Amino acid sequence: MADHVKIATVAALVLIATSWTPVSAQSLADLKPAPEPLVLQQQGSFFVGGRKMTNPRTGWSELSPDLFGSPQGDVMVDQMYVQFQKPANAGNHVPVVFVHGCCLSAKTWETTPDGRMGWYEYFTRKGYPTYLAEQSGRARSGFNTVGFNEVRDGLKPPSTQPLVLMATAQFAWPIFRFGPKFGEAWPDQQFPMDKVDELYKQVIPDLILTQTPDLLAQFSDPRTSVPTVDTMAQLAEDLGGAVLVGHSQSSGFPTKAVLKGRPGIRGIIQLETGCYGNLDAEQVAALAKVPILVVVGDHFSTPQPPPECVKEMEAVNKAGGDMTFIALPDLGMKGNSHMFMQDRNNLQVADVLIKWIEEHVERRKN
């Protein structure tokens, strides 16, 4: 694989890393009070999608044949959990849907590791109906357990069991861009490094290999898919139109949904890559119909924009589209990490997205 693809792939796959400080357990005490009350018109949660299947080995009968009967039964898989809140002052703002990256949950967008306001509350306070979706196969969306107990009970070869991916501190140091080497942060690092343990607590097992045989192809080939691509798109359609925001692992999901012909996607925001450099004319024409914003942070060791973003942007904009690439340092924001929704200047970064939504989505004429 070419070096730039390799770097982009790793950057898109990854998370996490930094100096390993003691667990402070000060997270509750760290919470900052809100500036003024948050007035909600509505709050709640629901699921999108999901399909029924028979799970052949649910674990209970092996646990106690005396208490539990059949080892099999019907379950739901591939559903996507969504939490939302609508501010009382929503006006006519477009709904915004946030989907987290690899090995993380919707916690990504909530209170930061050092107790400041996250994007979930901030976008709501700015008047946007705000939706946090949890990737199908992660956290409250559950995952498909077929194959695990079968291996455990000797019914299938161990090699058939999907790998359970777990991001570690050391794993991603260079890609997460906390500093030049593990344990050393950039002097201008915007991530709250003194509370990095609180970020590590957000890191949870990633079961995406139960959904796709080739994770790496997901990052280079826009025709590949996982259930979240469809459930994100379904949510946009159900909402009567929405801006879809993906980060890292999910940064390319909204583009994939558009290329599948899904309606209702009024804007695409790709945080930290998500570009595809080799699109055919039909794909380019489809993407030219939806405003696209790519935002990346600081301290990349490679030139920005990445080659695949340059290629996609040139093709889409030549076809009459509206694709924008923003490297935060070009706006004067220095030191942002891969997790800039949690960096010290996270609300300043949010304002970049909000300005783009207003100008490129809400004032769009068509």
Next chain:
Amino acid sequence: MADHVKIATVAALVLIATSWTPVSAQSLADLKPAPEPLVLQQQGSFFVGGRKMTNPRTGWSELSPDLFGSPQGDVMVDQMYVQFQKPANAGNHVPVVFVHGCCLSAKTWETTPDGRMGWYEYFTRKGYPTYLAEQSGRARSGFNTVGFNEVRDGLKPPSTQPLVLMATAQFAWPIFRFGPKFGEAWPDQQFPMDKVDELYKQVIPDLILTQTPDLLAQFSDPRTSVPTVDTMAQLAEDLGGAVLVGHSQSSGFPTKAVLKGRPGIRGIIQLETGCYGNLDAEQVAALAKVPILVVVGDHFSTPQPPPECVKEMEAVNKAGGDMTFIALPDLGMKGNSHMFMQDRNNLQVADVLIKWIEEHVERRKN
């Protein structure tokens, strides 16, 4: 095991089941508007607890030796995710912490399967600072993946891998008490059976067997423990006092925390069992210092209260304690299921808890 213990154990372990209707995907459309704006003083999320460990096989290097280096690295396990909201009208109400049961997440307390207000919003509207905790090892709290990839890669015998528990529709019909037999609901059933598929989407893999070798002992022996017992207790202490609410699998957790000498637990609410019949004098004395409420629904095939609740209540109250057992039918509420926080009369049931908190916790003299 004695029949009543067996029934209580199954009732405490279980969830889910009912007639298997088509997936409607109408969950967003089903959302009911709120009666009036919800005004929050503060909202957010954080973690309690967590410990660092080295994960020997995180899956990445097997996925691509070319891209990723060492198979091992440092991760966090046993942390507990908590979301919360404080109403602007909180006054002096005691914080209330809700912990879900087996195979479910904190979604349990949010919007009901048919789109009505859940207890999270209702308790907040009633003036309580309200906290939803996700059991360590579930959903946003992650789980300890050690052992899975080792088996997959042939480094450990398959039989060493923890069972992944998955509740099915058929599994729990009689215990979940939707009706007399699978596919048939009680005529007075309070659960919104037309939206039961939305409940099935809440059911996610339960990894508690990564935390304890003997799940069944957890229900009969109050000295057993899992990490959530300590993280719940820590949250109560960090909050400067809280009422802890457990349901089903977690119904006995607050009692276990008190028996471990944990401070800050101002009240225990056990939804659907959580009693221990064989307590020694020291344990009884400890429990006599904390008000305890047990609430169960309808359609049990066995007499209520269960024998272990009768024994615990008699012992605790004789020692000067304040333990109350409420079977909802005795208050005139008929047809409530195991998931009465989602039943059609869920807010009426919530009022039973709120009245008890006011009378037994907030007006308590000591």
